[in-house]
Amino acid sequence: MGANVVHLALFKETEIDHAAEAISRLHALGVSDHDISVISGIPYSERILGRPMAWTTVGRIGLAGAVVGFLVAVFLSFGTPLLYPIRVAAMPFQPIPTSIVVIFELTMLGLLISTFIGVFVETISPSFGPRGYHPKVSDGHIGILFSSPAQIEEDIHAALRALGAEIVHNVEEERLWP
Amino acid sequence: MAVESKPLETVLPAAHVEEDPREHLMFDPRPREEMNRMIMEAMTTTSRRYWAWVIGLALVVLICLFGAWGNMILTGMGLAGIRRPVFWGLFIVTFVFWIGISHAGTFVSAILRVFKAEFRRPFTRASELMTTFGLAAGALFPLIHLGRVWVFYWMIPYPNARWLWPNFRSPLVWDFLAITTYLLSSTIYLYLPLVPDLAMARDRTTGWRHTLYRLLALGWRGTEAEWHRLRRAITIFAFAIIPVMFSVHTIVSWDFAVGVVAGWHSTIFGPYFIIGAILSGVAAVVSILFVLRSTMQHMDYFIRKEHFDALGKLLLVFSMAWAYFFFNDYLLTWYGGEEAARRILTLHATGPAAWVWYLMLICNVLIPWLTLWNRTIRRTPWAMFIITLLINVGMYAERYTIIPLTLGHQRMPFDWGVYTPRPTEISIVIGTFALFLLLYLLASRLIPLVPVWEVQEGQMAHTLRRVGKAEVPSVTELE
Missing domain, CATH: 3.30.70 (Alpha-Beta Plaits)
Known part of the structure; x- marks a missing residue:
């Protein structure tokens, strides 16, 4: 043939x-x-x-990015005060309510950027x-x-x-x- | 008693003139080739008037924005009118205004996409562009307001020379994170649905344009796998960017509400700011659509009276919602009877700058309520242009009322003061408006402002079906 x-x-x-x-x-x-x-x-x-059915990993890459963003936010919110402690009277050392803002923003940032990276990676990856x-x-x-x-x-x-x-x-x- | 029978025709209602469904873009399809040609012509045609605007706006940006800002950097923040007791003036007012405008793209594109509102299709990109450029203009103001702009990177979360990390409890860091997240995600959200149209432009251009579109189209061919992953990504973005949008303006409102400042310390500030942002953003979309329709070739095919009509209805609803939140905030502050807050309310309504407060109410409530209930007005583009411009004047007045007019009269009467914007501040504000328009003008000739594939997809899903003697619009779920 x-x-x-x-x-x-x-x-x-x-x-x-x-x-x-x-x-x-x-x-x-x-x-x-x-x-x-x-x-x-x-x-x-x-x-x-x-x-x-076509198949894509964009959703999974996005989810992985969200997890990374979440972990970075947890480190910034709770890890950095432990590394470099500054104790201020009447102020909580690791306040949760204000940390939620940072955690939310960085989790979403991780999700959205990695979704885009997922599209980009799949676009340039070899097609069979x-x-x-x-x-x-x-x-x-x-x-x-x-x-x-x-x-x-x-x-x-x-x-x-x-x-x-x-x-x-x-x-x-x-x-x-x- | 005998019942007298009437002939049938006498009891039937008088025949009324029905709107022709073909007046709607979705029921007036044209071949894809023709739509592509129309968009390419609109994008590549420039006139002398266009270049005159570009040069004029570029000069305004250069002189009013960068000139005045550079002068302020060299001379000092004393050039601005911000001083005790009002440290937040026109810069912050305009910052909040632009962040509000930036909600247009997400609302029109993401929320209407999630709810499958079909009328959104031709103008999603025009509104997404507003988001990106509105954020770009708005993001300048924290830098301008800093004064010492050369140390802006202190806002970025990394340890400084003394190995201290930024305080993540500070709303200013929240602002930085929220605006960065929203700017990045809205730019990507603008770009993703643009890729198929960039490929279309790549196929029809030569020279530098071809090189640019070829680069940006990422080798798009339109295979099943490409469409599948693009749609998946757009869906993820549409759902995820909505809470980000809500968070951005909520965080901007918290810049005010977390402080124990009379008139600011309100639990309702988050939703109140969001609804104001959506009102001003959607109003700005209508203004931009009018300009695009009036100045760009073939735009009258894509942007029709039905779109002004639909957006007009949304504006009326948002105006009512804004009035509800405003009244809610006002009533509880007034009823609470705290002396400082009560004095501020009195000052807003009767003080030397009361005209700003009344202007806000007239533009945000009275004008929309008196006009937008009327279908004829909603379907008159120039009338909608004027109304939406006035709504944004009202929204600017709202921010002015909330910020300097409130700050100047706090709890210590000996520390009261009146804020007057200085020429440097006014110049910088004018400069950012010119920057927004300039970026939009340039983008209008670089990227297809109408998502052609989305319009065609919508037109394929819409058909007129004969039911009995009538032709009834019907929508097919193609996905």
């Missing part, structure tokens, strides 16, 4: 039913979900296109699906990226063209903006 070739089938967003059907036909022709990637200008839920892009995607097209063995290329193209797809070759990202 020859090397897999990456192709992009473009559908107008008004023809989303055809795009969903095209994914079913790719499955029928032996292309697995692993070799398919959908790109679009607006978000579509997985069930609309019959795709497996077919990679490619076409500027028409942001102009109201749904792109179905798929890689398939060269032998069944013609069958796939015929099946997708019958659904109104525009097939684009050479969609590898690095060639887009030299």
Whole structure:
């Protein structure tokens, strides 16, 4: 069997039913979900296109950041007076009510910053699906990226063209903006 | 007794003119390509008038803000009118004002997003920008007010030269933490939903713009995984930034309320400040939307009378809520009968600066209540512009009443004094208003001010469905 070739089938967003059907036909022709990637200008839920559920660790990274923020705040509020004690008459040494403010702010800061870092890390981390892009995607097209063995290329193209797809070759990202 | 039957048509109500649903943005879709083109044209078109404004505002910032501030740093804080007994003057008034304005973005974007208020879609970004730039303008004032600005880093929590840590019990440290948290999180919250639109701009530009958008778009392609993680992050932000927003203005109110100062030491100051901030923030969003709609190409397609109408209703509710909190604070202080507090209330209403107090009530209560109940007024953009400007004048007057007018007449009558803002302070305040406008003007030509993908997503979810003889608007849950 020859090397897999990456192709992009473009559908107008008004023809989303055809795009969903095209994914079913790719499955029928032996292309697995692993070799398919959908790109679009607006978000579509997985069930609309019959795709497996996407997975992300952004929430967990955010939670971890919140825990770190909380611990930093606890250190600043309760640890620093222990390290460098200044005792003032009639003033509590480690007051809880005022510390709640610091703990809340730093916990939220940890949550929000790490959520953003999570998005950033996942964006730049390696992708294992077919990679490619076409500027028409942001102009109201749904792109179905798929890689398939060269032998069944013609069958796939015929099946997708019958659904109104525009097939684009050479969609590898690095060639887009030299 | 015989019952006389009437023909059916005589008992039917007179036919009334129904609003065409297609007047609403969500029911008036255009192809994505066309919407992209409209946004790009709005973003890349500049006129001589635009550059005249940019240069004019830049000069005002340079002279009024940095010039006056630099002069004050060199000469000393004596140039400002803050002196015994009023140590918090126009700088703190304007600080509170800008922090209040910054609540607009979070309210409009996060709260309305959580509640799935569809009318928010075209102007979430315009309001998020207000948050970021409002905070940037506001965050200058603690530095300006410091006097010795070169030691600003003493506010940052790290041990100083004598190995003493900052006192985290101090509301000033709370301020620093709250504003830093809110500024960072609101900037990220502005940026995240912007990424798909930056990718759209990247696909349509060349030269330095292309390089900039390519860098900022982080290689966005719009894959399922990218959308999934973006939506997850936006949802986390929308829920998490709401309590942060509440905490910021609550902490600003605690700057006042934790002190045993007559007129400030109130348990209701937190929610009272928050509702005032949301009132002024939403009012400022309306003002900005009017300017954008009047000056930028194609904005009349995205920002419509329905949006002024919806925001007008919100403003009316917030004006009523503000009046409720104001009365609550006033009544209990008045009824308590503490001498110092009672004198302050009397002074506010009858003293030499009573006009500020009445201006506050007229602009925040009387004008909104007299006008915003009327649908025709709410749907008249220029009328809404004037009303919202007046609301913000009222909110500025509120902060002025609370801060210098209260501080000048405390418990010791021999220590009473009247605060008069000096030209340096007025100049710096004008400078920050110019800075806000300048940043907004520049941003309007650098980033897509309308989240096109959110608008298109909304339009796809909205359809007109025929039920019997009528076309009924219906919304589909696509998520």
